[in-house]
Amino acid sequence: MRKALAFMLVVVLLSSIGTAGAEDASKIEIVVFAAASMTEALQRIAGQYQAVAPNVTLTFNFDSSGTLQTQIEEGAYADVFISASQKQMDALDASAGIDKNPDAQDFLLQGSRFDLLTNTVVLIVPEGSDKGITSFADAGTDKVDLIALGNSDVPVGQYAQEIFAFLGFWDQLNTAGKVTFASNVKEVLSQVAQAAVDCGVVYVSDAATGTGITVAANAPAGSHKPVNYPAAVLSNTMQPEAARAFLYYLKGEEATGVFTEIGFAIPQR
Amino acid sequence: MDLFPLVNSLRVAIISTALTFLIGIWAAHGVTRLPIWLKGVLDSVLTLPLVLPPTVVGFFLLKTISPKAPLGAFFLQAFDIKLTMVWYSAVFATTIVSFPLMYRTARGSFEQLDPAWEACAQTMGLRKRFIFWRIKLPNCKAGLLAGTVLAFARALGEYGATTMVTGYIPGRTATIATTVYQLWREGNDGLALQWVMIDLVISLAVLVAINLLELRGGAARARSEA
Amino acid sequence: MLEVRLKKQYAGFMLNVRFQARDEVMALLGASGAGKTMTLRCIAGLVKPDAGYIALDGRVLFDSERHIDIAPQERAVGLLFQNYALFPNMTVRQNLLCGLKHVTARAERNHEVERLLTMFCLQGLADRMPSQLSGGQQQRVALARCLARKPKLLLLDEPFAALDSHLRWQLEQQLLDTLAAFEGTTLYVTHDREETRRLCQRVCVMRGGTSLSVMDTHRWYHTPDTRSAALLAGFENVETACWVTNGYADIPQWGTTWPCAKADVTGVAFRAENACLAGIQKDLAIRCRILRSSEQETICAPLGQMNTLLRALPDRRFAVGDEVWLCVRPENAIWLGREE
Numbered sequence: 131m132r133k134a135l136a137f138m139l140v141v142v143l144l145s146s147i148g149t150a151g152a153e154d155a156s157k158i159e160i161v162v163f164a165a166a167s168m169t170e171a172l173q174r175i176a177g178q179y180q181a182v183a184p185n186v187t188l189t190f191n192f193d194s195s196g197t198l199q200t201q202i203e204e205g206a207y208a209d210v211f212i213s214a215s216q217k218q219m220d221a222l223d224a225s226a227g228i229d230k231n232p233d234a235q236d237f238l239l240q241g242s243r244f245d246l247l248t249n250t251v252v253l254i255v256p257e258g259s260d261k262g263i264t265s266f267a268d269a270g271t272d273k274v275d276l277i278a279l280g281n282s283d284v285p286v287g288q289y290a291q292e293i294f295a296f297l298g299f300w301d302q303l304n305t306a307g308k309v310t311f312a313s314n315v316k317e318v319l320s321q322v323a324q325a326a327v328d329c330g331v332v333y334v335s336d337a338a339t340g341t342g343i344t345v346a347a348n349a350p351a352g353s354h355k356p357v358n359y360p361a362a363v364l365s366n367t368m369q370p371e372a373a374r375a376f377l378y379y380l381k382g383e384e385a386t387g388v389f390t391e392i393g394f395a396i397p398q399r
Numbered sequence: 400m401d402l403f404p405l406v407n408s409l410r411v412a413i414i415s416t417a418l419t420f421l422i423g424i425w426a427a428h429g430v431t432r433l434p435i436w437l438k439g440v441l442d443s444v445l446t447l448p449l450v451l452p453p454t455v456v457g458f459f460l461l462k463t464i465s466p467k468a469p470l471g472a473f474f475l476q477a478f479d480i481k482l483t484m485v486w487y488s489a490v491f492a493t494t495i496v497s498f499p500l501m502y503r504t505a506r507g508s509f510e511q512l513d514p515a516w517e518a519c520a521q522t523m524g525l526r527k528r529f530i531f532w533r534i535k536l537p538n539c540k541a542g543l544l545a546g547t548v549l550a551f552a553r554a555l556g557e558y559g560a561t562t563m564v565t566g567y568i569p570g571r572t573a574t575i576a577t578t579v580y581q582l583w584r585e586g587n588d589g590l591a592l593q594w595v596m597i598d599l600v601i602s603l604a605v606l607v608a609i610n611l612l613e614l615r616g617g618a619a620r621a622r623s624e625a
Numbered sequence: 626m627l628e629v630r631l632k633k634q635y636a637g638f639m640l641n642v643r644f645q646a647r648d649e650v651m652a653l654l655g656a657s658g659a660g661k662t663m664t665l666r667c668i669a670g671l672v673k674p675d676a677g678y679i680a681l682d683g684r685v686l687f688d689s690e691r692h693i694d695i696a697p698q699e700r701a702v703g704l705l706f707q708n709y710a711l712f713p714n715m716t717v718r719q720n721l722l723c724g725l726k727h728v729t730a731r732a733e734r735n736h737e738v739e740r741l742l743t744m745f746c747l748q749g750l751a752d753r754m755p756s757q758l759s760g761g762q763q764q765r766v767a768l769a770r771c772l773a774r775k776p777k778l779l780l781l782d783e784p785f786a787a788l789d790s791h792l793r794w795q796l797e798q799q800l801l802d803t804l805a806a807f808e809g810t811t812l813y814v815t816h817d818r819e820e821t822r823r824l825c826q827r828v829c830v831m832r833g834g835t836s837l838s839v840m841d842t843h844r845w846y847h848t849p850d851t852r853s854a855a856l857l858a859g860f861e862n863v864e865t866a867c868w869v870t871n872g873y874a875d876i877p878q879w880g881t882t883w884p885c886a887k888a889d890v891t892g893v894a895f896r897a898e899n900a901c902l903a904g905i906q907k908d909l910a911i912r913c914r915i916l917r918s919s920e921q922e923t924i925c926a927p928l929g930q931m932n933t934l935l936r937a938l939p940d941r942r943f944a945v946g947d948e949v950w951l952c953v954r955p956e957n958a959i960w961l962g963r964e965e
Contacts, residue, residue: 196584256467276484278566283584310484310566313584321566325466326483515710518671521697522704523724524774537714 158372159187161207163198165214165285165359166314167249167332170339171392172212175385182379186372194314196283202237202364209367210377211238212246212359214333215285219243219360239370243362246380247394250334251289251349251357256325257342263329265347270299274308278321278330281311285357286318290331292354319343333357334393358397400590403570404578405597407486411574412554415493419550422494423501424543428531431509442506449499453559456495460564464491483564486572492560497553501546508542509535541613548609555602627778627810631667631677631687640664640674642836644829650804650811651839652821654857655831661814664831665780668812669704670697681778681810703776707783709767711755717742717766718751724773741769745799760788761796768803779804779811785820797823818859822846830854837964851964855894861936863894866960874960878933879911885960892961897922899957900937902949909958910950911935915943925951 164172169192176188191198191208199218202208213219220230222237255263261273269277280287294300303309310327312318315336322330323342337345361380363373379385386396430441448456464471464482474480482488512535520530536543558576565572567581575598582591626647633640640660644651653661666672668679670686673694679687681702686695711720721738728734742748745765755763764784771779784800785793801824804811813825821828821842828845830837832853840850849855855863866874866885874885876893883893902923903910913925913935923937928948937951 276568281567281581281584283586304569307568307571310568310572311581312566313580321484324461324468324483326566513708513710515706515708516712518666518669518697519704519706519710520712520723521671522669522700522702523770524698524726525723526698529726534712534714538712 156185157187158185158369159189160209160369160372160376161189161191162210162212162376163191163193163202163206163208164210164212165195165198166192166316167214167286167336168192168212168247168359169316171335171389171394174388175380178384178388179376179379182384183372183375186376188376194280194284196285197314203235207366208364209369209373210361211364212361213285214249214357214359215288216358216360217285217288219362223362237364237366239363239365239367242374242377243360244377244381244399245358245397246361246377247359247389248397249357249359249394251286251293251331251354252334252337252345253329253347253349254319254322254332254337254340254343255329255346256322257344259325259328259344261328263346266293266350266353267297269294269308269329270297270302274328276310276327277303277308278310278312278318278327280315280318280331281313284312284314286315286331286333286336287311289349289354289357293331293349296353297350338393356397359394400593401570404573404575404594405601407489407573408555408575408598409601411486411489411493412551414487415490415497415554416547416551418490418494419498419501419554420543420547423498423546423550424505424536427502427505427509428535430506445502446499448495449503453492453496453557453561454563457492457560457563460491460495460560464488464564484566484568484572486565488564489557489561489572489574492564493554493557496557496560497550500549500553504542504546504549505539508539508546511542512538544609544612548606551605552602555598555605626682627668627812628678628680629664629668631664631674631679633663633667633672633674633677635663638834640667640834642667642831644836644839646810646812646827646829646839648808648810649826650813650824652825652828652842653812653814653831653836654816654818654821654828656816659831660834661831662782664836665704665782665812665814668778669702669780670695670700671704700778701774701776702778702780703771703774704780705767705771705782705784707786709755709763709787711763711767711770713755716752716754717747717758720755720766721770721773724770727774737773741773745769745803761792764788764796765799768800772803772807777809779807779809780814781811782814783816784813785817800824818846818857830857832964848959849894850962852892852894852961853964855892855959855961859896860894860959861897862900863961864892864933866890866893878927878930879935880927880929881911883909883958884955887960887962889962890960891963894959894961895953895957897936898938900935900951900953902937902940902943903952904949906950907952909953909955913949913951915945915947915949918943918945925949 172190179188195213195215195218198211199221202211202222220226222235223231223243224234224236225240253266263273268274279290282288291300294303312321315332318330318332319336319340321327323340329346337343361377363370363377367373426445430438433441462468466472466475471482474482516534517530520534556576561574562577567573567577575594579591579594628645630643638660640663642664653664655661663672667674674687676689677687685693686700687693718738721741722734725734725737728737742751745768747765747769750758750762758766785796788796815821825842827839828842829839830853837851837854845854846858849858852863864876864878866876868885868888868890869875869882872884872886873882874890875882911927913927915923915925917924920939922939925935925937927933935951943949
């Protein structure tokens with residue numbers, strides 16, 4: 131019995147050493163921290179990338195950009211970071227200036243940052259909703275009792291605040307207690323789909339992948355700063371070539387096809 | 400500083416503790432009188448929320464009281480009452496998660512009672528109701544108090560299930576726990592810490608008060624046995 | 626008048642009890658585990674027998690055939706538990722009041738409480754908690770509480786088991802008085818034969834869950850009819866016997882044959898206090914050798930059966946090792962029959 135156990139232990143040790151070595155030789159793992167709104171798009175692209183670079187395994191961490199920024203600052207390992215707004219990327223960029231990067235952090239590989247995507251902010255309502263909500267302005271009326279927004283740590287939440295300030299009733303929304311704040315976009319989608327709230331503000335790319343919701347309106351023109359998704363390689367990366375190669379692929383035709391299908395747009399670069 | 404989270408947390412915790420107290424004792428007393436096999440099954444079911452992660456409890460709650468879920472839709476259509484995204488949604492969540500604590504403690508207390516008392520009382524012509532209120536309950540005071548404290552503490556500290564059913568509406572559904580989380584997420588550590596301290600003070604105050612009560616109860620008993 | 630017939634199977638044990646009791650104190654006598662307490666609980670209605678019939682003063686309390694099962698609250702039966710079961714969260718007065726719920730007028734209730742306190746010598750203890758009372762006081766309170774409701778049947782479960790022996794005598798006297806004043810049947814569960822002899826008029830012996838026939842205490846004590854009854858009655862010398870020929874029974878273990886009129890005899894018994902030693906054979910005798918001699922008794926063994934022990938009166942005339950005749954007068958030799 132003991133001999134059998136000892137034998138098994140040796141086999142396990144050897145095989146782990148063996149595979150570790152093998153990984154160094156051929157398999158590469160790229161860790162991608164990306165905004166939650168890119169979940170479906172990036173997962174589809176990962177499938178395509180398997181054919182292009184079979185020795186590369188993509189590992190994703192999808193969450194709100196704010197959470198990802200915090201994780202990177204706390205020392206979490208990642209090769210690539212794609213944020214849903216400039217704010218989080220700026221905070222990590224040494225070249226962003228003292229007001230955007232107050233702690234003078236330097237997490238990005240200089241020269242690798244670029245704007246990957248843009249997105250549109252939309253107002254969504256539960257499928258089959260009979261409240262007659264057709265525009266962002268309706269949120270300020272009695273038609274809307276409760277609206278779900280991302281909190282100030284979530285990029286789409288910041289844009290929503292900008293939009294309602296632009297429309298002139300952000301403060302009223304708050305004092306009337308009409309806003310429930312969510313920690314990320316997926317929460318907003320789920321609350322609208324459940325009809326727990328009358329409407330919510332998300333990106334069109336999220337609305338495209340959500341079920342049980344309908345897009346009621348686009349954000350009025352000029353109501354918020356353009357939504358840009360910056361992407362960059364992180365300075366701690368252990369395989370800069372592979373990371374750069376993946377980001378390059380994301381700019382390519384195949385990846386662009388997936389992005390636009392879901393509702394993202396490609397910015398002028 | 401807006402004190403709504405404090406008021407709301409206390410109100411939710413007090414209401415849910417009162418509910419758990421009543422339902423927990425009733426269930427514990429009922430279960431002790433069941434045949435052994437049924438007792439085991441019910442016991443496991445009623446203790447389940449203690450073992451399940453609160454988010455699992457929240458998930459099941461949403462599947463029941465969401466506006467599109469069976470119970471939620473019924474209340475909305477029949478009485479125009481929302482069951483989620485309101486302050487009392489937290490009461491559902493906290494009652495469910497703190498129920499097992501009251502239930503198990505109460506059951507333990509009831510099972511430790513001398514069965515001769517009930518038997519004797521029956522032969523003396525006393526009815527079930529009298530036996531429960533005047534003989535069983537008074538002799539379970541210590542255990543029931545302990546259960547109540549546990550339930551209250553758990554209710555005050557509930558986060559996972561609560562946040563799923565109440566969301567976070569400042570001034571309407573915010574509790575201390577959800578407020579601390581949101582403040583931390585927004586990077587407002589200073590205010591978050593203030594709320595953490597408030598919560599600590601309340602929790603300590605409650606526990607100290609209960610310990611004092613227990614001590615006094617113990618001293619009274621010791622004096623009567625002298 | 627109490628009529629009981631019941632059968633119950635529980636925990637690998639079969640209870641089969643059958644007896645009738647009049648307005649008297651009747652003992653349920655048996656060793657521990659003989660089913661006595663379970664019988665009481667069935668009569669009180671706390672446990673449901675598998676089959677049977679229980680009737681008290683003509684009122685049916687339980688009848689398995691007609692599906693009658695009166696709740697314990699309605700049976701007018703008082704049950705005194707071994708550990709008294711006083712409610713620890715109530716004072717003596719409150720405990721007594723629990724038994725007086727049937728009295729609607731408050732003044733009358735208080736009057737009853739005072740009466741019970743006096744009757745059981747509990748004055749001054751009314752406001753004490755049970756934990757502040759001595760064992761004897763607790764027993765009196767429990768008894769008072771039992772009787773408060775004026776039951777028709779009193780069930781006492783080894784009332785003195787929890788008390789020191791030097792307390793018992795006094796309490797026994799009190800209990801005797803109480804039971805004498807009680808108008809109804811009392812069932813007295815015990816394993817102590819002296820208690821039975823002192824307090825009870827009739828005895829129902831229980832063995833292994835089965836009740837044997839009910840006997841007058843005096844008769845049972847002096848002339849038991851079975852081996853187990855004899856042993857329970859405290860006969861020190863009990864042995865098997867077999868009817869040999871007309872008028873004689875052979876007792877192999879004693880190596881002797883005695884005249885016996887009972888044809889279906891299975892055993893014989895006599896008390897040590899009725900066995901004396903003599904140098905010559907007289908009455909019914911056994912030839913034995915003395916093994917031990919003390920001031921309380923003599924222990925000897927029949928010649929040729931050194932393993933069988935006999936107990937007799939002390940007798941300093943003889944010494945250890947002597948061969949003597951152990952003599953028993955014919956009226957003191959009790960012939961035993963088959964167990965039922």
